[in-house]
Amino acid sequence: MSDECCMPGRGASPPDDVGARTGHTVDRRHCHAIDQRPIAGGTFVMGDAHGDGLRADGELPLHTVEVSGFVIDETTVTTNDFAVFVDATGYRTSAERAGTSAVFGALVADDSTVVGRAPTAPWWVEMRGADWAHPEGPASDTATRVDHPVVHVSFVDAQAYCEWAGRSLPSEAQWEYAARGGLHGARFPWGDELVDVSGARRCAIYAPEVWGAAFPAEQGTGVGVVPTTSVRSFAPNGFGLWQTVGNVWEWCADRYDPRYYRHSPRLDPTGPDRGASRVLRGGSYLCDDSYCSRYRVSARSHNTIESSSGNTGFRTVARSS
Template identity: 65%
Template sequence: MGDAHGEGLPPDGETPVHLVEMRVFAIDETTVRNRDFAAFVAATGHRTTAEASGSSTVFHALVDRDDPAVLGASVDAPWWLAVQGADWRHPAGPRSDLDGLDDHPVVHVSFDDAIAYCAWAGRALPTEAQWEMAARGGLPGARFPWGDEREPDGRSMCRIYTPSFWGAPFPGEPASRVGVAATLPASALPPNGFGLRQVIGNVWEWCADRFDPRYYRRSSDVDPGGAERGGARVLRGGSYLCDDSWCRRYRVAARSHSTPTSTAGNVGFRTVGRG
């Protein structure tokens, strides 16, 4: 586990690189899709964190800033807008819907929502170690699930927008993204060596672990389960907003975190079988 190339941000705690022994486990090929989450909601009546709070965060280029549903921008990240009525059914705000997005990853789901889904499905969130082992696809130390080159043989293998796509360095201009779906279908692009798809660059994925940037210094070398304390939970995989002009967290070793009740248009999850 860990960043073998020295590319991570120190606060993310991607080092030291360390060997981890894992028991066999089964993990989803893709992130949980909108159709999967809809079945869960239909069966349980679950109301998501975003629905209960009445709003969630949407990338600025996916919604008109003059839309009355826009409540305001984040002080620390002004490209994120709080949008009233944004939730898993309305990923870009109340004027949007899931038409044509059944196979896209569900977004605007909190860690708590993911846990509720897992309880219904008889599954669990992967530990951070399980996620990284599965995402590597059998390539120890590689930057990406397919190797070290971002675009091997000139082919774009990851779902990463570039400055040329945005028309400007991240976060780009709103006009450059109007009418373009942010996510790709969960099964898009080739699988890695273990058969997993979209493990990087589509949506961030919740993991079971509590986040601690110092955890790798003392973690167990057999089936580590994360820090014992801490309010934030680990996120892995990067999203459609990761770009070289802003961050490089679409690497397999990259770590991030958020609070269990946070929601956004670029966060989803996949599950593992319970041990």
């Protein structure tokens, strides 16, 4: 297990028309139209109660946190939601400006678009022409993914969307409190077991039967696979939030420090004052117990603010009125 299971990144370039970018007709009837859930706030024990995480990730010590009330998106921001933002503002993402972004190598058959590989995680490739509208490179689009989470968005991109929508990224404490759905100390939003009584997984993480191989799968194994799922797949947690673990990593507002929990304030912590990277939560479709078990509600990861990848998205919050 290491941070490379979680991301790397940068991004790609666009046609000017948003419809051409996404391969579907943009629904312009709304700005931020994601259904909301009011969270009354309360007290919870934050961190890894089971000892599942890596010490270096900083999931310990357990500490009590009080969270004030807030309102949070039921789902991550979708491809269509992000397309509305781009259409309204002409915004170009970090990936588009850089010209490349990180893609899981199993989705790539053609080496001609690969410009590099992560040295410690070669299944991540830096791919020319990959961006939010072309998740697997220039030949791909999001025509069948209008209700899937937007990916290849950096922290900077998520912040830009929030500014346009009058929203914020959640603090790490808000995110974990909401993701737990009222269950204290549980591994997952639904309890401690990954599978249900029938043996079916309850979230979108790495599935060898989908990719045709145990993690990490060889390049090209998953060509044609749509790795994300609809934002309303599986079941919501006790607060009515969908897929707070699995599917895509979610940006939080906090800077990352693995030692922060040692001195985190009790009331509405917002992370350290300094740090080059920002917190990511929730894991993604590339989490697998053989390598990365960060699809737990206490699990933490991080990346630099301009980094993007094919398994990173976000949801937003607002203060309760």
